[in-house]
Amino acid sequence: xxxxxxxxxxxxxxxxxxxxxxxxxxxxxxxxxxxxxxxxxxxxxxxxxxxxxxxxxxxxxxxxxxxxxxxxxxxxxxxxxxxxxxxxxxxxxxxxxxxxxxxxxxxxxxxxxx
Numbered sequence: 001x002x003x004x005x006x007x008x009x010x011x012x013x014x015x016x017x018x019x020x021x022x023x024x025x026x027x028x029x030x031x032x033x034x035x036x037x038x039x040x041x042x043x044x045x046x047x048x049x050x051x052x053x054x055x056x057x058x059x060x061x062x063x064x065x066x067x068x069x070x071x072x073x074x075x076x077x078x079x080x081x082x083x084x085x086x087x088x089x090x091x092x093x094x095x096x097x098x099x100x101x102x103x104x105x106x107x108x109x110x111x112x113x114x
Contacts, residue, residue: 033090
């Protein structure tokens, strides 16, 4: 029996979830999950280590490494091949009860803007 997948904690859902060329009539979409976006935000935008990111999201560092590698591969495909990036879905939970901290996405945080 396979071990159940643990939900990853993310700060917030993005307000904009489609990125790409101006001509959005293309049928070629690359799907990115919300936890992949959160990993990119924490590691690349906030300069956290994979260990710190794993702690923030409540999963193992090896899980973060896999999610991060997948996300970077998708971003490279979008940039190099002019595809459309669509961010949605995944196995996540919002950080409703996490400590309000430095790396919280305050502008989009449900706790901050309620």
